[in-house]
Amino acid sequence: MSDTILSQFTSYLQAKSLGKLPANLYTPVDYILEIGGKRFRPVLLLLAHGLFNDKVDQALPAALAMEVFHNFTLLHDDIMDEAPLRRGRETVHHKFGLNAGILSGDVMMIKAFELLLESPVSSEIKENIIRLFALTGRQVCEGQQLDMDFEQREDVQLSEYLQMIEWKTAVLIAASLEIGAQLGGAGKADATHLYEFGRNMGLAFQVQDDLLDTFGDPEKFGKRPGGDILQNKKTFLILRGLELAAPSERQALQNLYFRPSLDEQQKIEAVRDWFSRLGVQEQAQAAQQQYQEAAFAHLDAVQAPEAKKRKLANLAESLIIRDV
């Protein structure tokens, strides 16, 4: 089960120090890594590795590399987004200052490369995984830039949005799976299928996030829906809505969404009315469904024991919310 994998990863993380001195550099690193999170990327890496190889230990440094890289992006993104809180705790730059947020983030990114190099595999495989990791890291930066660019634009197209979420979140999930597979000894075809499994799951989760934020049941998710609408955020929903709207009504929806004159609750309801009339929710559900199906088709195609693939499928399915 992926619970065992998670606890193996957690033990490894706790035992492993990324560095001690200078303390002002590494204390923020320990702080952000201890705050936790789902450890989704390392677990995926270890499960993908486990499809081909029983020696979990061999993949632990690379699993930690993905978690460290992900947390590096959180440190820098939180500065760029001016976020005071992360997972209910103070963000690093709020607690330790801007310079700590920048420099501790930098050292985490470098440390991720060093962790990958700890993997006990041939230089050829190391070269492959470092090449994929660096490409992925660059795409994550490009996705973050697009995300920031989009805040300044009203003419964002749905296709651009999909590119942004692919780079900002899906490729790191995909790379975690492919790196796990490569470390485990998978062939190129299987490694690519796992990459595509992750990329499509990442896209599905992101569309689901957009759906939940607007249509989620507050009793189930403990969160009042409509946050994205109130922040005028570009999401799958509004961008698809603007595509679906007749040319004559597009400006009205744009004005309502980006230059609202209503109070908060009125704006949420008015936008949801538009979405209902245009069939946006159903289209987003269909898109999510398509990504999921593509993901599972790639997983099916992987040449590995079904029982082991089932763990990856179960983990992915546990994150799928069926009723939005």
Added chain:
Amino acid sequence: MSDTILSQFTSYLQAKSLGKLPANLYTPVDYILEIGGKRFRPVLLLLAHGLFNDKVDQALPAALAMEVFHNFTLLHDDIMDEAPLRRGRETVHHKFGLNAGILSGDVMMIKAFELLLESPVSSEIKENIIRLFALTGRQVCEGQQLDMDFEQREDVQLSEYLQMIEWKTAVLIAASLEIGAQLGGAGKADATHLYEFGRNMGLAFQVQDDLLDTFGDPEKFGKRPGGDILQNKKTFLILRGLELAAPSERQALQNLYFRPSLDEQQKIEAVRDWFSRLGVQEQAQAAQQQYQEAAFAHLDAVQAPEAKKRKLANLAESLIIRDV
């Protein structure tokens, strides 16, 4: 001559794009790389490579990697130091904003790894150079953290200062030389001698910088001396001075330097008087000389044609100022 090498590097840099889109991510990258600088690290890498290998082309991506990494550190350091200007031009975060300074820096660091991977050498050599590069990058972060820590402390020891300048500046010069050597096919012993040549030269240059700032001839360097003294900066000079001062007079020197009550010119003169009395200038000159001698001893030990080693020696000597 290293001029030819420099122009080969410059042509390569101009022809090579690090990325185009998103434009807001890559425009600051082009901007900082175009501002220029001495291109010291890439030239050293190419000269070290040339000791063992005539195919300059093979080392150009790695040479650019060192320049890109160095410029990444400038972007982030300028934010941390709140510097408005760099080489007489606006710093990236001043011109393009904080987020650009952070994110364009991040993508440069990742791009440096990708450039190293472009080197046409075996996976084993790539693994070696990436391992050294990552270690060096981490040390540069640690050195920058120590530098910031020292601003908040009055009890910095000279040995700590030497560790800081080693990590913050000397190791990247050292790694440039060793990476060039490894790409050129050097054996381990020669690669290590070139690393040590660079590390010792880096330390010598830094001590020289400290000397020039306090004792440099303003007519020669176009700069009024005493900047470090006025900024209460921890340098080789003041830290050695505090070591040399009798316990009974140490507090007086500390007060003068860190809590000055004199006007600017008076402080500069009073500190220089202390330095003269304590023999600080001579001791710094001796330290610089020792580092230089160690550097050249390592260069001498490299098994390569003397004529080619001469180019490296000439470049190093051209940066040595004999009369401070």
